[in-house]
Amino acid sequence: QQQVKQSPQSLIVQKGGISIINCAYENTAFDYFPWYQQFPGKGPALLIAIRPDVSEKKEGRFTISFNKSAKQFSLHIMDSQPGDSATYFCAASGATGRRALTFGSGTRLQVQP
Amino acid sequence: SAVISQKPSRDICQRGTSLTIQCQVDSQVTMMFWYRQQPGQSLTLIATANQGSEATYESGFVIDKFPISRPNLTFSTLTVSNMSPEDSSIYLCSVDQPSGSPDTQYFGPGTRLTVL
Numbered sequence: 001q002q003q004v005k006q007s008p009q010s011l012i013v014q015k016g017g018i019s020i021i022n023c024a025y026e027n028t029a030f031d032y033f034p035w036y037q038q039f040p041g042k043g044p045a046l047l048i049a050i051r052p053d054v055s056e057k058k059e060g061r062f063t064i065s066f067n068k069s070a071k072q073f074s075l076h077i078m079d080s081q082p083g084d085s086a087t088y089f090c091a092a093s094g095a096t097g098r099r100a101l102t103f104g105s106g107t108r109l110q111v112q113p
Numbered sequence: 114s115a116v117i118s119q120k121p122s123r124d125i126c127q128r129g130t131s132l133t134i135q136c137q138v139d140s141q142v143t144m145m146f147w148y149r150q151q152p153g154q155s156l157t158l159i160a161t162a163n164q165g166s167e168a169t170y171e172s173g174f175v176i177d178k179f180p181i182s183r184p185n186l187t188f189s190t191l192t193v194s195n196m197s198p199e200d201s202s203i204y205l206c207s208v209d210q211p212s213g214s215p216d217t218q219y220f221g222p223g224t225r226l227t228v229l
Contacts, residue, residue, distance in 0.1 A: 099209060
């Protein structure tokens with residue numbers, strides 16, 4: 001049973017636009033929510049992460065919004081650039097003391113010039 | 114962040130053979146993880162490897178098929194045994210950040226395995 005649901009599966013955005021990717025989780029014991037960026041042929045790279053004690057975290061053009069009551073979190077990429085074209089994965093950890101990550105299904109982002 | 118290397122980066126293997134993948138970290142880390150990423154799919158945890166203890170496997174993964182070694186705090190190996198085409202995947206190791214947030218995980222570049 002998938003514990004982290006991610007949408008959309010794919011996303012096309014124009015250069016300069018805002019990319020939004022959403023995730024929802026089921027297990028309320030999760031307490032750490034990272035986002036990873038993966039380019040073809042590369043391992044996932046940590047982009048930004050949040051804990052449930054804050055509702056938003058911003059690093060440069062990347063922002064995580066977190067809604068604890070709805071058990072949802074999202075990634076916003078402002079001023080999207082062609083170089084942002086990659087696959088993005090949300091993840092969660094912390095359930096029952098586990099530190100291994102449970103990943104969403106991934107979103108393939110394409111930013112058109 | 115920790116620098117993680119994996120060997121080999123890719124390999125093409127015959128059905129029924131075994132391949133051992135190495136993961137080397139440039140600093141000591143407590144926990145190492147092995148994930149599988151099937152073509153076009155997300156990452157699935159295979160096992161957690163702690164130094165000095167048996168690896169802990171996730172449901173659907175068994176030690177006979179994916180034996181893991183963790184001889185020290187900077188190195189681990191994953192063996193894919195008796196391979197079949199269904200084992201064709203990218204295999205990734207990851208580690209906890211040795212300092213700072215213990216929940217932060219960093220990934221190696223992956224080993225792309227093709228089984229014929």
